Amino acid sequence: MANYSTNEFKGGLKIMMDGEPCSILENEMVKPGKGQAFNRVRIRKLISGKVLEKTFKSGESVEGADVMDTDLAYLYTDGEFWHFMNNETFEQIAADEKALGDSVKWLVENDLCTITLWNGSPIAVTPPNFVELEITETDPGLKGDTAGTGGKPATLSTGAVVRVPLFVQIGEVIKVDTRNGEYVSRVK
Amino acid sequence: MSADLWAPSASIETLKQRAAILRRIREFFYARDVLEVETPSLSAASVTDVHLASFNTTFVGPGHAGGLPLFLQTSPEFAMKRLLAAGSGAIFQLCKAFRNEEAGSHHNPEFTMLEWYRPGFDEFALMDEMDELMQLVLGVEPATRLTYQQAFEKALGLDPLTASIEQLKQLACKQGFADIAQNETHKDTLLQLLFCMKVEPTIGQEKPCFVYHFPASQAALAQICEHDTRVAGRFELYYKNMELANGFNELTNASEQAKRFNEDNAYRAENGLKQVPMDTRLIKALEHGLPQCAGVALGIDRLVMLATNKEKIKDVIAFDVQRA
Numbered sequence: 244m245a246n247y248s249t250n251e252f253k254g255g256l257k258i259m260m261d262g263e264p265c266s267i268l269e270n271e272m273v274k275p276g277k278g279q280a281f282n283r284v285r286i287r288k289l290i291s292g293k294v295l296e297k298t299f300k301s302g303e304s305v306e307g308a309d310v311m312d313t314d315l316a317y318l319y320t321d322g323e324f325w326h327f328m329n330n331e332t333f334e335q336i337a338a339d340e341k342a343l344g345d346s347v348k349w350l351v352e353n354d355l356c357t358i359t360l361w362n363g364s365p366i367a368v369t370p371p372n373f374v375e376l377e378i379t380e381t382d383p384g385l386k387g388d389t390a391g392t393g394g395k396p397a398t399l400s401t402g403a404v405v406r407v408p409l410f411v412q413i414g415e416v417i418k419v420d421t422r423n424g425e426y427v428s429r430v431k
Numbered sequence: 432m433s434a435d436l437w438a439p440s441a442s443i444e445t446l447k448q449r450a451a452i453l454r455r456i457r458e459f460f461y462a463r464d465v466l467e468v469e470t471p472s473l474s475a476a477s478v479t480d481v482h483l484a485s486f487n488t489t490f491v492g493p494g495h496a497g498g499l500p501l502f503l504q505t506s507p508e509f510a511m512k513r514l515l516a517a518g519s520g521a522i523f524q525l526c527k528a529f530r531n532e533e534a535g536s537h538h539n540p541e542f543t544m545l546e547w548y549r550p551g552f553d554e555f556a557l558m559d560e561m562d563e564l565m566q567l568v569l570g571v572e573p574a575t576r577l578t579y580q581q582a583f584e585k586a587l588g589l590d591p592l593t594a595s596i597e598q599l600k601q602l603a604c605k606q607g608f609a610d611i612a613q614n615e616t617h618k619d620t621l622l623q624l625l626f627c628m629k630v631e632p633t634i635g636q637e638k639p640c641f642v643y644h645f646p647a648s649q650a651a652l653a654q655i656c657e658h659d660t661r662v663a664g665r666f667e668l669y670y671k672n673m674e675l676a677n678g679f680n681e682l683t684n685a686s687e688q689a690k691r692f693n694e695d696n697a698y699r700a701e702n703g704l705k706q707v708p709m710d711t712r713l714i715k716a717l718e719h720g721l722p723q724c725a726g727v728a729l730g731i732d733r734l735v736m737l738a739t740n741k742e743k744i745k746d747v748i749a750f751d752v753q754r755a
Contacts, residue, residue, distance in 0.1 A: 278649065281624060
């Protein structure tokens, strides 16, 4: 894998740090008028998800991380692994619970998810921004109520819990924004 | 080149405020009988400072068919000192300075500098004058003053003048800079790292703060202090996490200056950096006689950032390097 000098640092660049692939979030040069320049960098560790600040001497090089994103369709889970497929090559990849993390509650069959691969193995799964899921459990609401009120919790078929307007009922399919876990609309 | 970036990075309102500040600065110096001067941006020599990178170009034209190598100046210091040696008296200049390899929220490769020199002043008298200028432009209270040693010790509990490189390494590791500290062989790099990251955020938050008596190893073009040869007559001004200015009780000794330039080039050779031709015209001017004086350079863009409450340097210059 190529090395990157601090001049190549920018948001989104993938580098190795403490044996873990990381993504650069922010990069700032700090330099006294008379003296050594440094790069103060905010980094997200891609496996642990931890965000940390790191300082480099400007001009230093860091090992790049062989990290790539690929869009794959979710197929099924066997309880231990979650299986995804490339719709063009029909190649399949299995991701474990650690790679799935919180994304597990947004998995819908045939939805295209972004799988982050490090050296060919999945380390993270990002669901689509919007998913459609059926409500399996919620308190009965009042007819004629509008979306403006506080709402109520509803459990979806994947186990995710979101706040929905009072008029939404069990059995209905709703659209949810997976980035903040918020209800968007009913799906007719 | 992206045509989408045609519009200025600063608002017109900010540029008006900037113009008003430049006007106030000029009036400040006119009232004190300090002569405004202009010196070349392109010069045959440049700084040897190991941490500064110059842009260079080649003049081809009458008298120079073969090409004359020229450097864009990282500051107007050398030319202004030649004017002082020629008897100019007190002078100031507002000009562009150019530094390669520098860009960020506080850096643009081309920036505006205010530099002035006061024959007969020492660094303390110059700090007084600068303090008045800050009060005028920023409407701040008088600045506080700390020696480098005091500021460092207060923030980190270690005396920077007596600490060994091992002690500094340990301290840097404890502060979370192990990757840099472990293999570092230069004491000044460790001092600069700790000062930048850990001391600067603790000073000049409420009002501007002068830090003076920098270590002699970081004297640059300042005189070494007679009363304590571990420190130099160099000061910096900090305000709200911004390094605003760097000043010297100027080195007037030609052979000492030539020695420092040569040491810089020796360091450059050891560390794989480009050699920079020494400015022999400056050395000659010092031999001719530079009056005892103090001088300081102030970053105008950063000053305008503070005056207009802007976070990024591009917010106060018409077109930053991305739009240039």
